[in-house]
Amino acid sequence: MPIKHHPSDDLLSDFAGGRLDAGMTLAVATHLENCPVCRRIVHALDHAAGDALEATLPVAMSADAGERIARMLDQPSLAKARLPSQPSESWLPAAARRYDRASWKWVAPGVSMQPILLPKTSKTRAFLLKSAKGTSMLQHTHSGIEMTCVLRGSFSHEGGVFQPGDFDFGDDSVDHQPAVGGGEDCICLVAMTGDLRLKGLLGRLVQPFIRL
Secondary structure (H helix, E strand, O other), X not given: OOOOOOOOHHHHHHHHOOOOOHHHHHXXXXXXXXXXHHHHHHHHHHHHHHHHHHOOOOOOOOOOHHHHHHHHHHOOOOOOOOOOOOHHHOOOOHHHHHOOEOXXXXXXXXXXXXXXXXXXXXXXXXXXXXXXXXXEXXXXXXXXXXXXXXXXXXXXXXXXXXXXXXXXXXXXXXXXXXXXXXXXXXXXXXXXXXXXEEOHHHHHHHHHHOOO
């Protein structure tokens, strides 16, 4: 099944250049695991950066540079290594297996989430979102950004149909109402900043009880 929805070229460039925090990096890396098209783009960007680096004139390092690098290497990793996923979690992307996860918790009828424990330095939080087949979300926009990678199942909204491997990007300019396909439950990896802004009377009533 071909992947139809991809990160923007700017987002792939920021990923290749190491300019994304842990949450955004996780979302893009998850997409890259299944998308040869975007992997080729990132590979080309890496090569271009390497060529530019080779053409740069060398600059003298500070006297204590070696000592500072040694101290950084001695620091414990921010991300704890996880044991291999269980057979029932074969859908879990390799990038997410680097991190511990909290317990699943209820979000709304038919919807639950599992936080991914990223380094505290990440301004973007990430979690797995599981929605029952046939679930229709409330109309909403965002106060920040939201990156969604479909792992299993599918959902759709005004931007199209999103299936395994697809990448969806939302921000405060997007106003949508995702609906999960009827074939199977939908599991996504989500990285986001800010909060959902639910629309309509029902949305305003339940807003205080929904925290993603």
